[in-house]
Each structure stands twice: as structure tokens, then as C-alpha cells.
Amino acid sequence: MSALQGIYPHLAELKKRITRIVISVGAIIMFLLTFRAQPFWYDGIKLYYPTPEPFHNIAAQIMNHMRINLVPPTVQLIQTAPGQAFYAQVYVATLVGIVLSMPIIVRELTKFIAPAMSEKEVHIIQKIAIPAIVLFVAGAVFSYVTVIPFMLDFLYQYGQTIGVTAFFDIMEFVTFVLQFLLAFGVAFQLPLIMYAATLAGITDAKFWRNNFRYAIVALIVIGAAVTPDGSGITMWFISGPMIALYVIGIIIIERHERKELAKKAILEQNIVLLEWNVQLLNSNLCQNLKRIGRSEEHTSELQS
Numbered sequence: 384m385s386a387l388q389g390i391y392p393h394l395a396e397l398k399k400r401i402t403r404i405v406i407s408v409g410a411i412i413m414f415l416l417t418f419r420a421q422p423f424w425y426d427g428i429k430l431y432y433p434t435p436e437p438f439h440n441i442a443a444q445i446m447n448h449m450r451i452n453l454v455p456p457t458v459q460l461i462q463t464a465p466g467q468a469f470y471a472q473v474y475v476a477t478l479v480g481i482v483l484s485m486p487i488i489v490r491e492l493t494k495f496i497a498p499a500m501s502e503k504e505v506h507i508i509q510k511i512a513i514p515a516i517v518l519f520v521a522g523a524v525f526s527y528v529t530v531i532p533f534m535l536d537f538l539y540q541y542g543q544t545i546g547v548t549a550f551f552d553i554m555e556f557v558t559f560v561l562q563f564l565l566a567f568g569v570a571f572q573l574p575l576i577m578y579a580a581t582l583a584g585i586t587d588a589k590f591w592r593n594n595f596r597y598a599i600v601a602l603i604v605i606g607a608a609v610t611p612d613g614s615g616i617t618m619w620f621i622s623g624p625m626i627a628l629y630v631i632g633i634i635i636i637e638r639h640e641r642k643e644l645a646k647k648a649i650l651e652q653n654i655v656l657l658e659w660n661v662q663l664l665n666s667n668l669c670q671n672l673k674r675i676g677r678s679e680e681h682t683s684e685l686q687s
Contacts (some may be wrong), residue, residue: 400491407487411480414442416472428597445479449560453527455536458549460556471557478561482523490681507582516534520572523564530620532660534610537617570625574632581636595629602626652681661672 419436422429433441450460481488489512497505542549580586591598606622619662 385481392443397495400495403491404488407484408477408480410481412473412476415445415479420444427461430468433608440472442479444477445475446472446535446557449556450473452555453531453535453541453560454551455549456537458535458551459466461550462553467554473552474557474561478564480519485519487511489516495628504583507579507650510582511579515572518571518575519619522567522569524566525571525624526561526563530567531560534563534620535559536616562609566621567624570621571628573625573628574635577629577632578639581639588633588640591629595633598629601624602629 414433417435417437418433418441420431420441421434422431423580424430454460489508493505493508494513500670539549577586577591581588581591602625603618603622603627606618606620609621610618
């Protein structure tokens, strides 16, 4: 019973943290589904202000942007059920809400697990929190601008060669896009995960370099599993960047280790120099004490 009583405070703390995260994400979702970004010009600069418009909301504007920039011109998006367009907007709004709430999510989760972690581990998490968010956004943007348009165009070219009319279900389209945005956002965390593991003392640069061949095989398998076709071409749009990120991680870790070794060498030199100075000081002190002792003996002899 006492063990359960000890868990209750932690559960209450977890509930409080999760509630704050849910409120943050939910508020952003409601805003995206309720308001429309209305453009206006100010001093030659195009700006936006929110205006209530539930049917033409910001989530719908994001989906229109996705449709224009990602879907090939020969492909038509279709809605096969009454609620599909609304659910698709909810999916988009949820992803945006999670991404925009990421600072709050990281802060709340870090504060919850901080008592069970050492000061060094908490410092590592705080150090990599902002880079993790930046890398996630960078991965999603890279996927949105480069990978998804190419893959959709490449896959639908097979239909054009046989003269079929191409359609794309709205829910499948949103799921396809969100899948790759999340996959690349997580994939771009690879150098950061490697750096954090090394910083925590779990591994070192030698480990990552010695297992480079195994990592390439694993990343190729991941690319083949995530991509929807079996052509063996589109998977390199995932495997290629991940292999490059792995190499970047090794370079960052080796650079960090060289800096740490240089700092350690300087510290050892300073310690040796300090020990030498201490020995010199002790030697001088002993000589001065001997001189003082001799001077006192000489003075006492003269007085006698």
C-alpha cells in the first residue's frame, strides 16, 4: 500500500504535465480549424491576420497549398465519403499543433523526468532540445520540397504511360504526406541521437565508425520499408539523406572528441605545471626556513 501511495504524487505530476501539453496542442488545433489567414499588404510586405472562417480555415489553406505544390497536374484529389475532407483538415491541424507545441512538450516532459536523472543528463537534454526541434522542421521541409513531389510524380507516371485517369483519395493523400513529413522529421534526429549517446558516455566515435557498414544496411532497409513502391529508386530519397546524416553525426562526434582531448591535454599540462610550482614553492619554503633557523642559531651564539 505504501508503494502505491508513493506512485500517486508522480501520477498527479504526470497528469498535470500531460494536461498542459493537451491544452497547448488543442488550442492550436481549434485555432487552425476556426480561423482563416487573411492576407493584407503593409509597406509592400504581404502579411496575414486571423479572421473567423470555419469552412475556409487555416488547415484548409494548408491543404490547398499541399494540393497545388505536391499533387501532379494530371492527378485529381477526390472525396469518397462525406467527412473525409474534415478529417483530413483535423489531421493536418494536429500535426501543425504538435510541431508548434514542441517547445512546451519538451519542457514539460523534461521537468517530469528531471528528478530521476542526473544533472549531466538533464543538461544534455536541455542542450539538444532546440536543435532537435530545428532538425525536425528541417527534415519535414526537405521532405515537403524535394521528396514528396518527386515520388508522387514518379509513381503516377506509370499511369500516364497506359493512359488511365489518375485519382487520389484525400485521406490517403494526407496520410501519405504526413507519413513522410514525420519520417523525415524523425530521420533528421539521427546526428543528434548519436551526439547525445556519445555525450552521455554510452558510445564513442570509434563505435559509430566501426559499425558504419551495418548502419548503411539498416538505413537502406528502413528506406525500403517506408517507401510505398518496390522500384528501388524512391527508397534512396530516404536512405540517402539518412546515410549522409550518419556521416555528419560521425564528423560532429569526432570533432567534439578532439576538442575534449585538447581540453584534457591542456588541463593535464596545467596540473603538471601546478605541481611543479608547488614543488618549487615547497623547496623555496624549506630553504627559507633553514636560513631562518641558521640565522636564529647564529644570533643566539652571538648573544651567549
